[in-house]
Amino acid sequence: MGSFDLVNSNGNLFNPEEFRKQAYQVVDFIANYYTQIESYPVLSQVKPGDIRNQLPNTAPSQSEPLQAILKDITNVIIPGMTHWQSPNFFAFFPNNVSTAALLGEMLCTGFNCPGFSWQVSPAITELEMVVMDWLANMINLPKSFLFSGGSGTGGGIIQNTTSDAIIMTLHAARDRAIKKIGTENMLKLVVYGSDQTHSTFEKVSKAMGINPNNIRLIPTVMEKGRPFSMCPLKLRKEIENDVAKGLVPLYLCGSVGTTSTNAVDPLEQLADVATEYGMWFHVDAAYAGSACICPEFQHFFNGIERADSVSMNPHKWLLTGLGCCCLWVKRSDLIVKAMRVEPEYLKNEWSSTTESNPVVNFKDWQLGASRKFNSIRLWIVLRSHGVENLQNHIRSDVQMVADFEMFVKSDPRFEIVVPRLFALVCFRLINPNNNNSEDANELLNRKLLDFVNSSGKIYVSHTIVGGIYMLRFCVGTMFTEECHVIAAWKLIQEGATQLLKN
Numbered sequence: 001m002g003s004f005d006l007v008n009s010n011g012n013l014f015n016p017e018e019f020r021k022q023a024y025q026v027v028d029f030i031a032n033y034y035t036q037i038e039s040y041p042v043l044s045q046v047k048p049g050d051i052r053n054q055l056p057n058t059a060p061s062q063s064e065p066l067q068a069i070l071k072d073i074t075n076v077i078i079p080g081m082t083h084w085q086s087p088n089f090f091a092f093f094p095n096n097v098s099t100a101a102l103l104g105e106m107l108c109t110g111f112n113c114p115g116f117s118w119q120v121s122p123a124i125t126e127l128e129m130v131v132m133d134w135l136a137n138m139i140n141l142p143k144s145f146l147f148s149g150g151s152g153t154g155g156g157i158i159q160n161t162t163s164d165a166i167i168m169t170l171h172a173a174r175d176r177a178i179k180k181i182g183t184e185n186m187l188k189l190v191v192y193g194s195d196q197t198h199s200t201f202e203k204v205s206k207a208m209g210i211n212p213n214n215i216r217l218i219p220t221v222m223e224k225g226r227p228f229s230m231c232p233l234k235l236r237k238e239i240e241n242d243v244a245k246g247l248v249p250l251y252l253c254g255s256v257g258t259t260s261t262n263a264v265d266p267l268e269q270l271a272d273v274a275t276e277y278g279m280w281f282h283v284d285a286a287y288a289g290s291a292c293i294c295p296e297f298q299h300f301f302n303g304i305e306r307a308d309s310v311s312m313n314p315h316k317w318l319l320t321g322l323g324c325c326c327l328w329v330k331r332s333d334l335i336v337k338a339m340r341v342e343p344e345y346l347k348n349e350w351s352s353t354t355e356s357n358p359v360v361n362f363k364d365w366q367l368g369a370s371r372k373f374n375s376i377r378l379w380i381v382l383r384s385h386g387v388e389n390l391q392n393h394i395r396s397d398v399q400m401v402a403d404f405e406m407f408v409k410s411d412p413r414f415e416i417v418v419p420r421l422f423a424l425v426c427f428r429l430i431n432p433n434n435n436n437s438e439d440a441n442e443l444l445n446r447k448l449l450d451f452v453n454s455s456g457k458i459y460v461s462h463t464i465v466g467g468i469y470m471l472r473f474c475v476g477t478m479f480t481e482e483c484h485v486i487a488a489w490k491l492i493q494e495g496a497t498q499l500l501k502n
Contacts, residue, residue, distance in 0.1 A: 022066050029070055030102070033078070034085065037479070040078065041456025042086045051080040082459065087479035090488060091461035093259070093287045093424075094476025098319035100384035104377030105321055114370035116363035119348050121373075125360055128375035131382065132156035135326055138387055139292040139312070142305040145328040152358070156328035157365045158374045162286045163200045165311035165327040166253065167367060168335055170208050173251045173280030173308075175338035181248060189250040190214040190242050194230035194265065196258040196465070198284060205251075214247065220263065222466050227418050228261050230254065232269035239277055249277040254307075256300050257288025260463040260472075262421040264288070267303030275306065283310040286325070290317035291398070291422050294391050317397075317423075317476055318390060320381050324374055332365065340364040397423040397475045400485045404473055407489045413496055417470040424474040426463070429496050442469035444499060451495035458488045 054076045084095045115124030129147045136146050136156060143149035145156065159165050170191070178186060191210055193201045195217045205215050218235050220228040239249050252274045254265040267283060274281035283304060289312025291297040304310060311327045314320040329335055346363075363369050382390075401423045408414045408427045418426040429448050434440035442464075449462055449471060461472050475485065 025066060025070070029073075034479075037083055037086050038088070040081075040083050040086070042083050042088045042459040043453050043456065044080055044082045045454075045456060046080045051076060085477050085479065086459075087477055087481065087484045088458040088488065089477050089480075090473050090475060091459045092472075093316050093474055095316060095322060096319050096476055096478050097321040098381060098385070098478055100381045101319055101321040101377055103384075104380035107376050107380070108373045111373055111376075113373055115373060116369045116371055117346065117348075117361040118359045124373050124375065125362060127379060128158060128362065129155065129360060131375045131379045132158070132326060132328065134382060135314070135378070136328055139289060140295075140298045140301065141310065141328060144305070144330050145310065147360075151330070153331050153333050154329070155332050155360070156326055157362055158378065159311075159325040159327050159366060160323045161200075161325050162198060162284060162311055162313060163204055164367065165309070165325055166201060166204045166282065166284070167208065168327065168339070168365065169280060169282045169309045169329065170204060170210075170251055172329075172331075172334040172338045174208060174210075176280075176334055177248065177250050185248065187211045187214075188246065188248045190216060190239075190247050191251040191253070192216045192218065192235060192238065192249070192279075193253040194218045194220050194228075194255070194258075196220050196228050196230075196260055196263050197253050197255055198259055198286070201253050201284075210250075214242075216242075220466075222418075222468075226264070226266065228258065228263040228465055230265040230270065232266060232273055235270065236273050239273065243277070249279050251280045251282065254281065254283045256283060256285035257291075257422060259287075260465045261418040261426050262288060262424045263418075264300050264421070267301070267307065269303075271303050271306035280309070281307045283307045285310060286313040287316045288312075288422050290314060291394050293318075293387065294394055297394075297422070314378060314381070317394065318381065319385065319393065319478060320378055323372070324378055326378075336364045339366070393478075394423075397480070400475045400480065400482055401425055401473065403482065404475075404485050404489060407486075411493065411496075413500065417468055418465070423476055424472060426465075426470045426472050428468070428470045429499070431500065438467060438469075445469050445471060447499055448492070448495050451499070452488075452491055455491065457491055460488075460492075 083089065085097060113121045113124055115121040118125045132155065133146045133148050144151050144154050147155040159168070174189065177189060181188070186209060189210060191205050191214065197217065202215055206212055216238050218230050218238060220230060222228065242249060252270060254267055254270045256264050271281055288300065292301055308331065309327060309329045311325055313325045315322045315324040362371060401420055405416065405420045405425045408416055408425070413429060414427055415430055416425065416427050428441060428445050431440060431444050445462070446469070449460060452458055452460055463470060463472055
């Protein structure tokens with residue numbers, strides 16, 4: 001048998017000493033990976049099919065030693081990875097992690113408890129309630145979103161992604177509306193976002209049975225002061241037209257930090273519209289919500305007290321690792337009414353949440369039944385770092401992007417397309433000889449993007465907003481320092497020089 005065999009002499013499938021030995025090896029492997037991470041091309045350079053062609057078509061019939069598996073990870077898997085934790089990763093939004101998160105994930109997986117109800121593991125449920133209130137207080141959410149807020153219905157749950165958060169809240173909104181208008185009128189329901197709302201909004205709306213023709217994406221423009229944010233007047237006009245046609249406004253998704261440019265929607269004005277038409281108002285703050293642990297960014301949440309729900313992803317910018325989307329709601333009873341299914345085998349004295357039995361069963365707050373012990377990971381991150389160190393992490397990233405923005409402004413060949421917000425800036429290279437042709441500028445910047453990314457030295461992503469092709473530069477990994485930002489700018493300048501010379 002190979003050294004990866006964990007069966008001891010009594011036939012048990014877990015040998016503590018063998019686990020201890022192999023876990024040390026894996027920890028060393030991960031530590032070495034991070035030590036060497038700058039030596040890898042940030043963006044994987046493999047071609048489609050390269051990884052599959054190096055792996056066998058069937059699983060092994062006998063166990064293989066751990067060393068052989070780790071060798072394949074080194075030679076096959078790592079070259080096929082894009083290294084999101086590299087200090088030279090500046091694409092999309094961050095997906096960062098930390099020592100605390102890695103240790104928390106070990107405990108989460110080690111305990112392997114599917115905490116779908118309070119009874120099956122009280123600690124999983126109650127720790128999640130505590131940590132969700134902690135984070136809510138850190139970003140200054142109103143008490144109405146907290147378990148400890150006194151309303152009896154406020155609270156939060158850790159979902160996997162923003163998609164899950166929108167599924168739950170849209171389901172609750174749809175269920176409430178159907179009870180008023182009847183299932184025969186479901187195809188009259190309309191949902192609203194902007195053309196900058198995350199694409200998952202449109203995908204989830206279709207999955208939830210919303211007529212694709214009733215998904216409204218309000219056009220945005222490069223407006224001074226609020227570039228590419230949702231316009232309440234345009235929203236109201238769209239809703240008025242829908243109501244005149246006999247349609248029923250259902251759900252409004254506002255954003256604090258859109259994916260393309262970090263646009264922030266005017267929450268207070270959107271809340272006015274949502275309230276007037278009786279819509280569920282959800283706020284997606286997947287990336288930028290983390291910045292609101294810093295008091296200087298909390299004004300972006302002005303009006304949040306009038307939302308029905310809000311979500312943010314600590315796995316993006318709070319060093320927590322993937323699979324941590326925090327969703328808070330004011331009326332958890334609406335979620336539970338829409339989602340609760342209670343087969344006989346799950347019934348117990350704590351399975352029904354009532355006024356006399358206020359136990360939370362998170363299976364009724366999500367689509368699936370089983371769930372990971374994700375709260376222990378977030379709990380360990382918050383305790384290990386503390387609020388002040390997490391604030392310093394956010395502020396450091398914001399400052400590095402502010403410095404990068406100044407570099408761009410100092411070079412007349414470039415222009416800032418969308419001013420920096422949080423830790424993202426959108427910019428582009430301008431060819432002075434193309435007579436402001438957008439097609440020519442787009443081609444030029446596509447070539448610049450290819451130059452920097454194919455080098456393997458950095459990874460930057462792009463977007464098109466308002467018909468303008470632009471490059472996005474975002475800082476957020478745990479390893480990025482000012483020297484990496486400076487080196488990235490020098491590489492971008494080098495690419496610009498070569499392209500303009502040609």
